[in-house]
Amino acid sequence: MNILIVGNVLKDVYLNLDSRTEHFETDKNGTKWLDLSFDASEHRYFNRNSNYGGAAISFEVLSKLGLESTVSGSNIQFNDDGLVASDPVKAYRYLLIADGGVTYFAPTTHQITTFTPPAESYDYLYIDRSAHIDSNTANKIIAYLEISAKTKLVIYLQNFDNPHLVSLIPRANLIFCEKSSKSNSNRDISADSQAPASESTPSLDPTKTIYFSDDSLSFQEITEYVSMNRIDLLSHLTAYSIASATVLGSFILGYSVEQSLNLAQINVEYSKLNSTIPLSRLQELAEKPENKNDIELIAATLVAPEKGILAADESGGSIHKKFAQLEIDDTYDNRHDYRNIFFTTDGLEDYINGIILFDETARDSTDNGQTVVKYLTSKRIIPGIKVDQGLEKFPNSEETYTKGLSGLSTRLQEYYQMGLRFAKWRAAFEIRLDDNGKILTPTDHAIEENCKILAEYAARCQAANIVPIVEPEIVYDGYYSIDQAALTASRIFDTLFNKLDEYKVNLRACILKCSMVLAGKQYETKSTPEEIGARTAEILKDHVPTELAGIVFLSGGQTPEQATDNLAAVTSHGPFPWPVTFSFARALQDPALYAWKGDNTNADTARSAFKERLIANCEALKKRPDKKAK
Numbered sequence: 001m002n003i004l005i006v007g008n009v010l011k012d013v014y015l016n017l018d019s020r021t022e023h024f025e026t027d028k029n030g031t032k033w034l035d036l037s038f039d040a041s042e043h044r045y046f047n048r049n050s051n052y053g054g055a056a057i058s059f060e061v062l063s064k065l066g067l068e069s070t071v072s073g074s075n076i077q078f079n080d081d082g083l084v085a086s087d088p089v090k091a092y093r094y095l096l097i098a099d100g101g102v103t104y105f106a107p108t109t110h111q112i113t114t115f116t117p118p119a120e121s122y123d124y125l126y127i128d129r130s131a132h133i134d135s136n137t138a139n140k141i142i143a144y145l146e147i148s149a150k151t152k153l154v155i156y157l158q159n160f161d162n163p164h165l166v167s168l169i170p171r172a173n174l175i176f177c178e179k180s181s182k183s184n185s186n187r188d189i190s191a192d193s194q195a196p197a198s199e200s201t202p203s204l205d206p207t208k209t210i211y212f213s214d215d216s217l218s219f220q221e222i223t224e225y226v227s228m229n230r231i232d233l234l235s236h237l238t239a240y241s242i243a244s245a246t247v248l249g250s251f252i253l254g255y256s257v258e259q260s261l262n263l264a265q266i267n268v269e270y271s272k273l274n275s276t277i278p279l280s281r282l283q284e285l286a287e288k289p290e291n292k293n294d295i296e297l298i299a300a301t302l303v304a305p306e307k308g309i310l311a312a313d314e315s316g317g318s319i320h321k322k323f324a325q326l327e328i329d330d331t332y333d334n335r336h337d338y339r340n341i342f343f344t345t346d347g348l349e350d351y352i353n354g355i356i357l358f359d360e361t362a363r364d365s366t367d368n369g370q371t372v373v374k375y376l377t378s379k380r381i382i383p384g385i386k387v388d389q390g391l392e393k394f395p396n397s398e399e400t401y402t403k404g405l406s407g408l409s410t411r412l413q414e415y416y417q418m419g420l421r422f423a424k425w426r427a428a429f430e431i432r433l434d435d436n437g438k439i440l441t442p443t444d445h446a447i448e449e450n451c452k453i454l455a456e457y458a459a460r461c462q463a464a465n466i467v468p469i470v471e472p473e474i475v476y477d478g479y480y481s482i483d484q485a486a487l488t489a490s491r492i493f494d495t496l497f498n499k500l501d502e503y504k505v506n507l508r509a510c511i512l513k514c515s516m517v518l519a520g521k522q523y524e525t526k527s528t529p530e531e532i533g534a535r536t537a538e539i540l541k542d543h544v545p546t547e548l549a550g551i552v553f554l555s556g557g558q559t560p561e562q563a564t565d566n567l568a569a570v571t572s573h574g575p576f577p578w579p580v581t582f583s584f585a586r587a588l589q590d591p592a593l594y595a596w597k598g599d600n601t602n603a604d605t606a607r608s609a610f611k612e613r614l615i616a617n618c619e620a621l622k623k624r625p626d627k628k629a630k
């Protein structure tokens with residue numbers, strides 16, 4: 001199999017402009033603009049790098065898939081040092097980098113892609129994204145295709161503006177076509193930019209066309225979601241070239257449409273600047289649970305041994321209260337910076353399998369412009385989402401149920417598309433006693449209703465390919481004994497697993513998040529770790545079906561040290577039929593919050609405080625009697 005690429009080999013030149021000395025203007029939105037008639041020699045920059053772009057990217061991708069390819073009119077080669085070409089590159093593009101943002105400039109006049117029909121008969125002729133063909137080139141291509149009957153034509157249409165390229169549509173065996181998507185942010189302003197399709201847009205054969213947008217790759221009913229706005233690739237246009245060449249190469253190698261789109265998604269998301277992923281690694285990555293559509297595997301990965309789940313999903317109201325205690329302004333910037341402390345803690349992925357996010361963070365980006373979801377995924381941390389919408393009192397009652405079922409399936413679909421692979425829903429039960437010390441609440445009614453809601457939520461998650469975490473919390477802040485906590489937990493678990501069964505929830509793809517069994521915070525006799533370990537282990541073993549994917553604990557307002565000691569105590573009663581680990585919010589994050597105090601100069605101290613809790617809790621997980629602590 002050999003492929004002839006028709007396109008322009010370019011050099012992308014990255015110039016880091018010094019915004020302190022350049023004449024930037026700031027508009028009313030705070031966006032900085034530099035008014036320039038661009039001449040690289042006139043501007044001060046403190047770093048200048050370049051690499052091959054355009055058709056060179058298609059060439060690199062195909063070479064790394066093990067396919068023989070040539071760029072027409074170029075002697076570009078791919079060796080261990082990367083791409084090399086002895087002939088001079090005729091076209092340059094400039095990427096101006098300032099204040100962490102990237103602006104992309106291309107020449108306003110395109111270099112026309114020339115084509116000299118080769119003597120050899122190629123299997124594929126690929127007019128890639130960088131090509132700008134005129135009628136002369138189009139005619140030569142047509143003439144070549146007539147002589148070389150075996151050659152299949154593949155074309156990349158950014159838009160329908162070039163009539164010469166459009167005239168080749170009927171001859172094409174495969175077409176890549178860009179379409180705009182919902183999120184049209186981050187568009188570049190190059191001369192290559194996507195123009196709106198004209199009124200007279202020709203229709204494309206759906207059986208031959210792969211559509212690309214900035215968040216998906218699709219073929220008929222099949223869609224693979226991917227973030228094409230890889231700012232760290234510096235030009236998102238590069239992402240389009242990687243995606244299209246990967247799909248083409250995978251088709252040639254015999255992969256199915258689903259597999260090809262999946263490999264393209266992985267190549268876009270894992271490639272580094274000037275270094276796309278070789279086939280063997282792509283295949284390896286495709287086997288990873290986060291890249292597969294297998295909820296049992298994702299559930300198992302979330303509770304993989306000796307790591308936990310971080311609950312960073314405090315809703316708007318909860319984060320407001322936390323900040324208020326420390327007089328931290330509840331602004332977007334502060335919330336972003338706070339969450340960022342946890343995500344940027346060195347080695348996070350060594351302690352954490354997954355992170356539960358709140359909607360705002362799930363839609364946020366890291367400081368280098370990658371979405372939080374993609375960033376976590378690239379660190380092999382599975383991103384999840386809190387989908388309940390808080391507690392509501394039953395009529396004429398102090399007891400609560402959890403809201404959020406309305407519109408849930410639609411939200412889950414969107415979250416799945418955003419790359420979130422598990423969800424969490426919390427029901428809260430307060431133990432209240434009557435004057436004789438007998439349990440008043442939770443009532444059977446509250447348990448029944450909340451468990452029904454939890455089961456419906458879980459079933460809807462699984463229908464949307466999302467792993468549900470069901471969290472029936474027994475609120476620690478109360479006056480009750482450890483026996484009363486144990487009894488209440490048993491009642492809740494019995495009802496919950498009945499309901500999950502009724503709603504046909506696959507327990508192998510479902511995780512229980514629960515409180516440890518302990519006396520309430522106000523109770524006069526504090527439970528010891530030994531009691532907590534023994535009672536928790538006993539209740540779980542007696543009331544939780546063995547096929548459940550895993551059990552994770554909330555910390556519930558215990559101090560960080562208490563939560564860790566009690567986790568170790570529970571672990572020491574293992575082995576259990578299911579993996580058991582932590583999914584703390586406060587016990588992991590509070591020390592960092594108190595260290596940070598809303599001041600980013602304390603961020604490193606906050607990260608250290610967080611890491612200390614991560615290490616301590618992962619150590620607690622090693623306290624299994626059948627396992628020697630390392």
Ligand code: 5MM
Nearest residue numbers: 311313314315318554555556584585586
């Ligand atoms: C019980 O809260 C959950 C676990 O956190 P802790 O370890 O601090 O007990 C936590 O995931 C909680 O569900 C989220 O923080 C969301 O809480 P809100 O109250 O904001 O819905």
